[in-house]
Amino acid sequence: SIIAVIMPVAPETAYEEVYKKIDERAESFVARLAEAVAIPSVSAEAKRRHEVIRMCKWAEKELHKIGATTELVEPGMQHTDIGEIPLPPIVFGVLGTDKSKKTVLVYGHLDVQPAEKSDGWNTDPFVLTEIDGKMFGRGSTDDKGPVIAWINAIECMQAVGVELPVNIKFVLEGMEESGSEGLEETLNKRQGDFLSDVDFVCISDNYWLGKNKPCLTYGLRGICYYTVEVACAKQDLHSGSFGGSVHEAMNDLVWVMSQLTDVKGNILIPGIKEQVAAVSPDEKAIYSAMDFDHKDYANDIGAHGLTRESKEEVLMNRWRFPSLSLHGIEGAFSQGGAKTVIPAKVIGKFSIRSVPDMTPEATDAAVIKFLNELWATRGSPNKFNPVAYHSGKPWVTDMKDPHFQAGSKAIKRVFGVEPDYTREGGSIPITLVFQELTGKNVMMLPIGQSDDMAHSQNEKLSRHNYIQGIKVMASYLLELGSH
């Protein structure tokens, strides 16, 4: 086994005692999550940076409560539209320094996606609101719930006197939803000390494949985010007075954006598909075995059709192949009602979800080249500026590693089933950084469901998943000592 035999092995009764304590404390765990959700730590909104920082300090205090020592690492400044502002601190935590034990590093993030009630939320996004067992709120599932679940799990193990069989290190950041700016540089500097004795890395920042069956995740897509700026005038123009005489920036931009994919989302940019690792003959079988109904999936999200027709193709399009999404346009009229403006400068935003063997360098080069070539054929006198905004590499690991066995046993204990082994379409670029800097196995242990609607309106975490997830996390920590 990869686990040292001198590790204390938890007795079977320990699991039951911890589970009981978790159930007893359920209400306080919901309250703890509500406290975190109430802090609108939106990393993409510069004016809310102080809230992200407040959230980091809140998390530090919670770590102190379970006896961890902490360090707030300041990664530096960020250029934003309101000037230079500080990046939020990265919270490093250490719980246990017993050299006879292995060390697991737990990563999570404290920032959230933007959310406004007016976007179509049924409840205030920053007030955790439980309806029929679903706890709605921005960050409930992505990723405040899972971060707090670790703390809750440890608190209960301590409360019942079960010795932690591993040392635990925490890395909690506040810029995950904005490209984890500053994190990789910070971790690079700490490879020789903080990261040097890490044996496993566990990340709970993704979702089950469906609503009922838990999973362990061994792969993630990467992301390459782009902005395309087109400017036609020095300021917005009245469409009555000026319409017909200027080459409108919006006209150019929607055309450029329309040239990136076909109606089914196939990427039309040369040099992207070519980078994708070939599909092996037996690979399709992995997807055939999966507990997934693509018609239920379409129904759950209210899609009127999917881009592919079989379960395997749909899963592969989400995990195994790149995709391109158009997110929006900055600078154009975006409110309700009618405004008769010719926007002077518009910035289109899109991103490509990347997979092995794509690299950000080759992808950025292909995209920027294509955009510039496209523009050259347009014949517009406007100013055009395509920018590779940020990127993160895809990640795939060995799902047969013993580390995954600890995760699998923990899930079996709590849910009574073997997990599915999944990939994720989303991007957590830092997963790969941890793998590279520690040289150890990284596992993703999701607790939320497929319909949690991270990044969307009405994000939620089910109470059941939260409480059972805390049990899985406690069990996983105990299993790490039982091998």
Add this chain to the structure above:
Amino acid sequence: SIIAVIMPVAPETAYEEVYKKIDERAESFVARLAEAVAIPSVSAEAKRRHEVIRMCKWAEKELHKIGATTELVEPGMQHTDIGEIPLPPIVFGVLGTDKSKKTVLVYGHLDVQPAEKSDGWNTDPFVLTEIDGKMFGRGSTDDKGPVIAWINAIECMQAVGVELPVNIKFVLEGMEESGSEGLEETLNKRQGDFLSDVDFVCISDNYWLGKNKPCLTYGLRGICYYTVEVACAKQDLHSGSFGGSVHEAMNDLVWVMSQLTDVKGNILIPGIKEQVAAVSPDEKAIYSAMDFDHKDYANDIGAHGLTRESKEEVLMNRWRFPSLSLHGIEGAFSQGGAKTVIPAKVIGKFSIRSVPDMTPEATDAAVIKFLNELWATRGSPNKFNPVAYHSGKPWVTDMKDPHFQAGSKAIKRVFGVEPDYTREGGSIPITLVFQELTGKNVMMLPIGQSDDMAHSQNEKLSRHNYIQGIKVMASYLLELGSH
């Protein structure tokens, strides 16, 4: 002459006395405009409807100060995204009921376009701020400045004891920037009483062709505003988890929007060009004679090129031919920074500026038919809903009418030059309504300059134009009695 000979003729000295009084009171007129600009009467923003209503009541009080009797007409309710809200009242005013005098109707509007400092304003849009003789503020030139200029002009004529040679009626509305909802219906009902004795209609709600030479305007383009809704899911989706499996609404929408015009803005919708009145052989000469430099024009707005290469073609594209502008997209990500969302429902907004002999009915039919045909070729399972949102007809009148001679003489008195006779690319649909309901000549008498940037950031009215404009308005009212 069309002017009754029994009208009192103002002595030549009256003009000089009024001008002197206007100069004396310049500061108080700027203060009066500042008061109006401070009321953020944005008609497109439902949450600011109370401000539009406040602005209407403010204007009513100003009319009382010059002795007008007033009536606030409630046109009814409006459906908005925050529910049913009242339309702002239309302010009807009457100053003078002398049956021996002719009656001029003055129209203006009290609402403004949306404006936020963060849109790129150098000053608070709702604080009138004078810099180098330019008074910046939302509504300064469109249309609060001109409305108040009429009141200032009359106040000064009264102050020096010059008898008003005409009765004056006012129609001031608060929904002009939102399709003048409720106004046409209201005026229709009042054709038999309020409008029955009107002899001339004068509107000051447009701009000089350039920055130096005044003009009178005899034509306006109409507008047909459209929204195109595409929905792919019941709520926004995480682009990592769902990207590649759904037909993205943004993908469909930017494609549809890209199919409406070519790079030079030529409208690709069949049935639009076909409606445009043929250009007569001698028509180009009108544009050749105009005081307009299209290179200065491009330079002023910071355009990197124009869609046409000659002065005549540029003017005709702005006034004589229809144009199509893409205003923006509602429902997509529109902020700074990066958000990795697949928007579930997006609403594209565009409008066509129309010219004789286009009709809203034929234009709407052609646009909706084209959009539906386009969609049928797209092969997307998404929900598609094109809507003709609002419209107003184009207007052209006889610039040789004696009414225009009164305007021309007034301008000659104040500026020492004959005005240019222009059309405008913008739309004031109500112009045509006044012409049709009164059966009388309608004249547009602008006081602002071409670079006033109505509808844009940093809208301004030059102090010189404001004060001289007040003199032109006073002179025009006196000239109406001098014919």
